[in-house]
Amino acid sequence: MKIITCFKVVPDEQDIELKDNGELSFERAKLTISNYDLNSIEAGAQLAEKGSHELIGVSVGGAKINESKLKKNALSRGLTSLFMLADEKLSNLDTHQTAKLLKIMVEKIADWDLVLCGEGSSDLYAQQVGVQLGELLGATVINSVSKITEENGKIIVERTLENETEVIEVELPAVLSVTSFINLPRIPGMKNILSAGKKPSTVWSLTDIGGTCPSETVEVIETKAPRQMDRKKDITEDDSAESIQVFIEKIAAELR
Amino acid sequence: MRVLVFAEQKTSLEKLCQCVGALGERVEAIVIGEDTAIKGADKVWQLPVLNDITIEGYTESIIAFVKKEQPEWVVFPPSKRCKLIAGRLAAAMETSVLTDVMEIEQGIAKRMVFGGAAVRQEKVSGKIAVAMIGYDVFAMKNGSIGSEYGTIEFVEPIHRMKVLCTQRKEKIKVDLANAKKIIGVGRGIGKEEDLTLIRKLAEVIQAEVGCSRPIAESEGWMPKESYVGVSGLMLVPEVYVAVGISGQVQHMVGINRAKVIIAINKDKNAPIFKQADYGIVADLYKVVPLMVEKLCK
Numbered sequence: 429m430k431i432i433t434c435f436k437v438v439p440d441e442q443d444i445e446l447k448d449n450g451e452l453s454f455e456r457a458k459l460t461i462s463n464y465d466l467n468s469i470e471a472g473a474q475l476a477e478k479g480s481h482e483l484i485g486v487s488v489g490g491a492k493i494n495e496s497k498l499k500k501n502a503l504s505r506g507l508t509s510l511f512m513l514a515d516e517k518l519s520n521l522d523t524h525q526t527a528k529l530l531k532i533m534v535e536k537i538a539d540w541d542l543v544l545c546g547e548g549s550s551d552l553y554a555q556q557v558g559v560q561l562g563e564l565l566g567a568t569v570i571n572s573v574s575k576i577t578e579e580n581g582k583i584i585v586e587r588t589l590e591n592e593t594e595v596i597e598v599e600l601p602a603v604l605s606v607t608s609f610i611n612l613p614r615i616p617g618m619k620n621i622l623s624a625g626k627k628p629s630t631v632w633s634l635t636d637i638g639g640t641c642p643s644e645t646v647e648v649i650e651t652k653a654p655r656q657m658d659r660k661k662d663i664t665e666d667d668s669a670e671s672i673q674v675f676i677e678k679i680a681a682e683l684r
Numbered sequence: 685m686r687v688l689v690f691a692e693q694k695t696s697l698e699k700l701c702q703c704v705g706a707l708g709e710r711v712e713a714i715v716i717g718e719d720t721a722i723k724g725a726d727k728v729w730q731l732p733v734l735n736d737i738t739i740e741g742y743t744e745s746i747i748a749f750v751k752k753e754q755p756e757w758v759v760f761p762p763s764k765r766c767k768l769i770a771g772r773l774a775a776a777m778e779t780s781v782l783t784d785v786m787e788i789e790q791g792i793a794k795r796m797v798f799g800g801a802a803v804r805q806e807k808v809s810g811k812i813a814v815a816m817i818g819y820d821v822f823a824m825k826n827g828s829i830g831s832e833y834g835t836i837e838f839v840e841p842i843h844r845m846k847v848l849c850t851q852r853k854e855k856i857k858v859d860l861a862n863a864k865k866i867i868g869v870g871r872g873i874g875k876e877e878d879l880t881l882i883r884k885l886a887e888v889i890q891a892e893v894g895c896s897r898p899i900a901e902s903e904g905w906m907p908k909e910s911y912v913g914v915s916g917l918m919l920v921p922e923v924y925v926a927v928g929i930s931g932q933v934q935h936m937v938g939i940n941r942a943k944v945i946i947a948i949n950k951d952k953n954a955p956i957f958k959q960a961d962y963g964i965v966a967d968l969y970k971v972v973p974l975m976v977e978k979l980c981k
Contacts (some may be wrong), residue, residue: 441798441799441934444798444801446801452798452801452802522780523771523774523780523781524774524775524778524779524780525780527775547915548915550799551797551798552797552798552804553783553784553797553799553914553915554780554781554783554784555771555783556767556770556774556780556781556783558771559767559768559771559772559775560771560772560774560775560780561775562772563771563772563775563776564775566842567843568843568845569740569768569771569772570845571767571768571771572764572767584848588764589763589764589765590763590764591852591853592850592851592852592853593850593851593853594847594849594850594851595848595849595850595851596845596846596847596848597846597848598846599843599846608901609901609908612902643809644809645778645779645780645808645809645810646779646782646806646807646808646809647806647807647808647809648804648805648806649792649805649806649807650804650805651797651798651802651804652802652803653801653802654796654800654802654803656940656959657940657941659945659959659960659961660960660961660962661957661958661960661961661963662961662962662963663947663957663960663962663964663965664963664964664965665952665965666965666966667950667964667965667966667967667970667971669974671964671966672964672966672970672974673974673978675962675964675971676971676974676975676979677978678962679946680978680979682923682944682946682961682962683865683889683923683925683946683979
């Protein structure tokens with residue numbers, strides 16, 4: 429079986445800074461793999477290791493996602509190989525554009541059986557790329573997948589919804605979006621990181637896939653920090669019994 | 685403007701239909717079955733009830749119908765099933781879904797991005813907008829019932845979803861959404877047993893207990909339904925007591941509309957203190973037992 433796992437490269441949220449005008453600054457933000465996509469890579473790795481399958485990582489984005497540390501990070505998590513579509517023109521894609529480009533990549537890789545995506549990206553969290561990609565590929569589409577097992581060549585998944593859990597036999601080829609609680613992503617060891625450098629990785633540009641950037645479907649008007657409520661910020665920095673006592677008296681009125 | 689609404693349950697369909705009138709003057713509901721009366725809908729479109737067809741199995745029918753009818757808006761509630769149906773519809777219509785919309789005005793939708801660190805305003809470039817909207821986005825208008833109805837032709841799904849079994853989830857007893865006081869527990873709690881201490885405090889001050897994502901997902905000490913933050917619950921309690929919570933933006937976004945925030949954390953650099961009304965830099969194991977003792981009337 430050939431499994432493809434998609435991941436998004438995002439600015440590390442810990443490094444995002446707020447400018448005085450309420451806009452966000454990404455200048456100091458390192459690029460990293462979107463948090464929830466670590467779960468889809470791990471889900472793919474567990475399936476691939478158990479059934480000796482091939483696991484291919486796929487990512488699309490701006491030219492700067494083609495960074496060796498990032499690629500090693502992805503490859504050290506159990507991937508067999510990696511394909512990236514990195515192009516200056518692809519830095520701020522909407523979900524439909526992303527799904528269209530991933531479709532081209534997946535079809536170019538060919539002969540695939542299963543595509544895994546994270547539930548949503550940690551930056552925009554629209555939770556849509558997996559379902560859009562599945563539709564565009566004409567494959568079975570299932571979201572909110574919280575467990576995947578392979579039994580006698582059949583893929584059985586658990587799907588966790590608001591009020592119920594479904595067990596579904598998946599008709600392949602399929603595109604599955606997995607939840608953030610499906611597994612606990614591994615922390616790659618030194619050995620994994622060293623061997624990651626020897627694994628094959630391919631980086632395409634738009635010209636390589638013979639395509640242009642699909643047109644934008646959503647126009648972003650602005651992205652700004654929400655206004656914070658004014659808080660009293662009455663903070664006690666002393667943990668003596670007396671100070672705790674005073675603190676409790678202060679909050680007692682609010683807790684009544 | 686014509687607004688088409690679909691939801692998997694009648695109650696949510698009626699709620700949505702009654703409030704999306706703000707998007708367009710004509711509201712039409714899609715139902716599975718023979719219902720003809722949907723509050724807030726001028727017209728009801730019926731999909732046939734068929735054996736072995738899941739709700740997702742109607743996606744092809746909805747796509748074909750939307751392609752034929754060309755409404756300006758197609759609106760869904762933000763449920764998991766609808767996220768799948770809306771996404772497939774949007775892909776077929778060559779657009780992106782406006783997900784988890786908090787506000788809409790003149791076609792411009794607001795939603796949270798970067799884990800709640802920012803609010804993004806966006807609008808679709810094409811003629812059709814597919815949106816996932818919660819019931820609290822617009823005020824509910826008085827829902828009259830229209831007399832028109834019609835049928836939607838069923839289109840055989842490309843793939844049938846073979847559901848082997850369905851298990852109802854146990855109803856979680858906590859009702860955080862309606863709680864006036866909430867205690868949030870985070871990583872500052874050393875072990876699962878210590879939650880007893882927190883629950884004792886909750887009892888004393890009559891609060892419900894929620895938690896940060898790691899407590900529910902990594903540790904599994906509390907049900908996933910009780911975690912607060914961008915991918916979990918969004919709450920507006922009167923008082924939020926953050927115990928051992930550092931205050932990362934992904935969590936804070938879930939409670940930053942609380943009237944009063946009280947923080948207990950031993951790290952004086954924890955971001956929670958910048959957003960708290962009252963705080964104490966101390967070990968929670970020193971403070972919480974004293975709170976239980978003193979606040980017990």
